[in-house]
Amino acid sequence: MAAALLDAEEFRTALRGLEHRYWGSHPFHRRLHDGDLDERELRFWAANRWYYQSMIPQKDAAILSNCPLPGVRRQWLDRIVYHDGRTAGEGGLERWLRLCEAVGLTREEVLDERHLAPGTRFAVDAYVTFARTRPWVEAVASGLTEMFSGHLMKQRVVDMLAAYEWIRAEDLAYFTNRIDAVSGEGQETLELVVEHCVTREQQDAAVAALSFKCDVLWSLLDAIERAAAKQ
Amino acid sequence: MAAALLDAEEFRTALRGLEHRYWGSHPFHRRLHDGDLDERELRFWAANRWYYQSMIPQKDAAILSNCPLPGVRRQWLDRIVYHDGRTAGEGGLERWLRLCEAVGLTREEVLDERHLAPGTRFAVDAYVTFARTRPWVEAVASGLTEMFSGHLMKQRVVDMLAAYEWIRAEDLAYFTNRIDAVSGEGQETLELVVEHCVTREQQDAAVAALSFKCDVLWSLLDAIERAAAKQ
Numbered sequence: 001m002a003a004a005l006l007d008a009e010e011f012r013t014a015l016r017g018l019e020h021r022y023w024g025s026h027p028f029h030r031r032l033h034d035g036d037l038d039e040r041e042l043r044f045w046a047a048n049r050w051y052y053q054s055m056i057p058q059k060d061a062a063i064l065s066n067c068p069l070p071g072v073r074r075q076w077l078d079r080i081v082y083h084d085g086r087t088a089g090e091g092g093l094e095r096w097l098r099l100c101e102a103v104g105l106t107r108e109e110v111l112d113e114r115h116l117a118p119g120t121r122f123a124v125d126a127y128v129t130f131a132r133t134r135p136w137v138e139a140v141a142s143g144l145t146e147m148f149s150g151h152l153m154k155q156r157v158v159d160m161l162a163a164y165e166w167i168r169a170e171d172l173a174y175f176t177n178r179i180d181a182v183s184g185e186g187q188e189t190l191e192l193v194v195e196h197c198v199t200r201e202q203q204d205a206a207v208a209a210l211s212f213k214c215d216v217l218w219s220l221l222d223a224i225e226r227a228a229a230k231q
Numbered sequence: 232m233a234a235a236l237l238d239a240e241e242f243r244t245a246l247r248g249l250e251h252r253y254w255g256s257h258p259f260h261r262r263l264h265d266g267d268l269d270e271r272e273l274r275f276w277a278a279n280r281w282y283y284q285s286m287i288p289q290k291d292a293a294i295l296s297n298c299p300l301p302g303v304r305r306q307w308l309d310r311i312v313y314h315d316g317r318t319a320g321e322g323g324l325e326r327w328l329r330l331c332e333a334v335g336l337t338r339e340e341v342l343d344e345r346h347l348a349p350g351t352r353f354a355v356d357a358y359v360t361f362a363r364t365r366p367w368v369e370a371v372a373s374g375l376t377e378m379f380s381g382h383l384m385k386q387r388v389v390d391m392l393a394a395y396e397w398i399r400a401e402d403l404a405y406f407t408n409r410i411d412a413v414s415g416e417g418q419e420t421l422e423l424v425v426e427h428c429v430t431r432e433q434q435d436a437a438v439a440a441l442s443f444k445c446d447v448l449w450s451l452l453d454a455i456e457r458a459a460a461k462q
Contacts (some may be wrong), residue, residue: 058299064292065290065296085301091301132363
């Protein structure tokens with residue numbers, strides 16, 4: 001017998017149940033928060049994660065491209081604006097580049113991707129390909145890791161300021177700005193997924209999509225950790 | 232010997248040289264302008280072209296998704312906003328729906344695509360697939376048909392108001408609004424293509440892309456003409 005449709009609360013619970021797979025508990029993140037990374041490791045982290053940040057607008061545009069609903073497109077478009085900014089020198093990508101500079105990288109060495117670990121590229125590209133090739137609501141569901149990110153980012157700002165004396169509060173503008181953004185987006189995205197997954201098959205696919213995204217992020221930190229260790 | 236890179240003006244001329252292939256000279260458009268379409272044909276035209284209009288934001292989002300340059304993405308994003316509107320009830324898609332109503336269609340019969348000719352769907356889907364699968368600058372070049380559209384739309388407003396007495400000026404807001412939009416966009420897009428096609432191979436691909444788009448539009452009118460004739 002086919003599994004029954006979950007009611008909205010059961011479905012939300014199934015999605016939220018993946019929190020233990022979120023990269024907050026990855027050993028490299030723990031070391032970041034505990035102040036155990038040296039400057040080289042921090043630079044490696046920032047430069048590799050840049051690639052993830054830089055591809056988010058293209059991932060979000062892929063969702064737009066696959067979505068036939070103008071109302072959803074209008075809602076989703078704001079994310080691209082958030083990361084790319086309305087003008088040059090603004091937006092989430094710019095804030096990440098400033099963090100890169102704060103940990104001692106030049107913009108040039110971030111943008112030319114010289115520090116990029118192959119595993120970083122594979123994980124991020126897999127995420128973009130997922131958004132390009134899967135139904136839009138699955139790709140939206142994959143972004144629900146943002147439900148888990150608010151608490152982690154708040155803690156990160158506190159921990160990084162305490163642990164790395166050369167980092168100033170303004171260097172962490174990516175996170176402080178993002179904390180506000182995800183507190184609203186996470187709920188909005190969750191309700192979008194709940195509304196548009198109307199079969200059990202779609203609900204299961206949404207849970208699988210979020211699981212996949214947890215793997216993408218985890219794998220990204222694996223790649224960073226390994227590459228930073230061997231230098 | 233490989234063909235030499237065209238200088239900017241030669242390249243612009245090659246692109247503009249495709250104007251004779253633009254759908255302005257298609258027999259069905261000529262009949263539209265001459266006031267020779269009956270109400271059923273006008274409805275068929277509006278309902279089929281709706282499918283083209285409705286897919287433009289998804290086509291433009293595909294270009295965004297393939298473009299690694301934040302500056303270009305910021306510029307291109309405005310097109311999605313133009314067609315989808317900032318809020319429900321605004322934008323190019325909404326204006327096209329109002330034209331559909333003016334020629335006697337209900338929104339329901341437009342949105343459920345009951346009047347759609349298979350050839351319309353094939354042509355439009357081919358265009359979206361092109362944008363999803365080709366380099367972003369080629370997909371941008373394919374949109375250069377807008378260079379040819381300003382004059383045609385101005386003439387259309389005059390001709391339609393003269394020929395079809397039940398059509399009011401406000402019903403043609405899609406065109407009157409679009410005339411202003413393309414007068415700027417056409418030039419901007421042309422310069423974007425000129426700037427980012429830096430090899431002869433890319434220049435040739437851009438010309439081929441614009442040729443392809445002329446085929447898409449022409450084929451769309453073929454499909455409309457045939458389907459309208461056989462009923």
